[in-house]
Amino acid sequence: MANPFSLLLPALIPSWNFFDVIAASPRVEYALADSRDAALDAWTEFRPRPQSLSPAAMLGRLLWNPRWNESLYLVSCAERLVEEPTAHGEDEVFRRIAADLAGRADVAPWLSFRLLFVDPTGGREVLYQAAPRLLADIDVR
């Protein structure tokens, strides 16, 4: 775990290089299985964006936008996981997928996720896949 002062420093001396290069973009996908060793072939995109959004909904999100901001946080986690895998990054992604699945019935007990990166040419590549975890073991409180 990085110490908080080293994490604060880039905020106090910022680089401001927003969107300087448009890099490959991650999508989080998850799969459920009945056993740890089952083949994972039915991947589902986590929180796909809606087909359209009304102007009123867009303006409403100025004040209340928690799920989208959480999705952007998962993009950061995904980029960090690919650069330097950490238990923290993996835990964060697992926890948020599991929290979304928590209220659903008939969910298989084993959960895995993978990070699919889409590049500027439209090419898609899986750059990370987490080992399956038991949903019951993931702390969603």
Add this chain to the structure above:
Amino acid sequence: MSFDHALRLTEVLLALALIQQGLEHLRVFRRERILFGARIVLCGLVVASVASPWPLVGLAGLSLLILQRFQGPYNGGSDRLGLLALWCVMLARVLPVDQWRELAFGYLGVQLMLSYFISGWVKIVNPDWRRGVALRQVFAFSAYPVAESLRGWADRPRLLLAMSWAVMLFELVFPLTMLSQASLIAGLVVAATFHLANACLFGLNRFFWTWLAAYPAILWLQQRLF
């Protein structure tokens, strides 16, 4: 705008922005509820001007715990400016010498100006931005468009080329708006509209409120320098 007025306005706007963000964290996870619940209470004390400057000191300390919790800013650039503003405002309240306090608050104004200028510079040196390709890529495949229908904008290259140049030129000339208060206010109105568009199209609502909160710092700095 006097130093005290600008500082007070910045801390109140920042506290309100942090409350808005904090409320979004109260939904699901217990540890986040504790951290952000405490932040909301401290922000409330800042808005009510109770026990100043200790709530700001508490918020700065809490920001370290939140950074530790997420191993970095939760939402990239917007949280970085929020942290910068918080630490500058806190220092502008606690430092013992007037010049040091002005320096801390002025640093926020300088960084706000640089946030536009450097963003424009790193874009204009990239041929993909100059040809409108980069913005097309943002709409076509990045994680930012809030709806699939917005991806269709990628098929409007002339519009995106015009938008790219408008954004780059605005960001690059922004420092010149500091030459007079009227031009700075006009520049900040354009900038706020830009952040509003980003909030609507890309869901970057935190940028809108955080950047707005820092505007009094640059308004004060302009008066102080010119």
